[in-house]
Amino acid sequence: MKTRHLVDAAGSPHLVYISVVGAERTPVVSGLDRAMFGYVAAKRASEEIITGSGLPWTTLRATQFHELTLTTARAMARMPVLPAPSGFRIQPIAAAEVADRLAELALAEPAGLVAEMGGPRTYDMKDVLRGYLKATGRRRPILPVRLPGKAAAAFRAGANLAPGHAVGHRTWEDFLAAATAAD
């Protein structure tokens, strides 16, 4: 019976993986692509490892977290001039909302690739930076920079966005106001 208890307690494995929107449609082919978008390629490679594992799995792709967006804006605002990748848009979402969904998925049956999650609104990258500067009372020029390569072109075409899955509730503006109150 101890063996039965052991097997029951172990349950059946369920790999739940968090990936990024656009992982499958951002071509990371050249060294230049890899230098700038290696993270996206790594997420795609991880997705394939999960899929090929032979274990029951669920993968959720989410857009950029508010938290990462803020970290990026803070880091860039330390520079005298903020380079903004021209044509890049983001659709940030609260990490907590994605975490709630992951918990729900982990408790459910393995479901393979599930519907992706995007934030409630889409923003031009330069507007995100401008909003951060305004919220923290800073004045800096923003310099649009056109990034080369196929992966950057895919982002300009919106590969990192999930307009049909704008399911997040907390807006970037709301998050930013709360997060920068003490900045």
Ligand SMILES: NC(=O)c1ccc[n+]([C@@H]2O[C@H](COP(=O)([O-])OP(=O)(O)OC[C@H]3O[C@@H](n4cnc5c(N)ncnc54)[C@H](OP(=O)(O)O)[C@@H]3O)[C@@H](O)[C@H]2O)c1
């Ligand atoms: N950030 C985004 O915009 C975004 C969007 C879509 C998907 N995702 C995915 O969501 C996940 C979390 O992203 P994030 O931005 O929140 O990352 P993060 O800030 O780097 O946090 C990663 C967390 O994982 C923990 N961790 C890393 N390696 C670990 C290990 N070997 N064992 C146990 N814990 C480990 C880290 O712990 P320590 O703090 O102790 O190092 C940290 O708490 C990643 O898989 C990311 O690719 C992120």
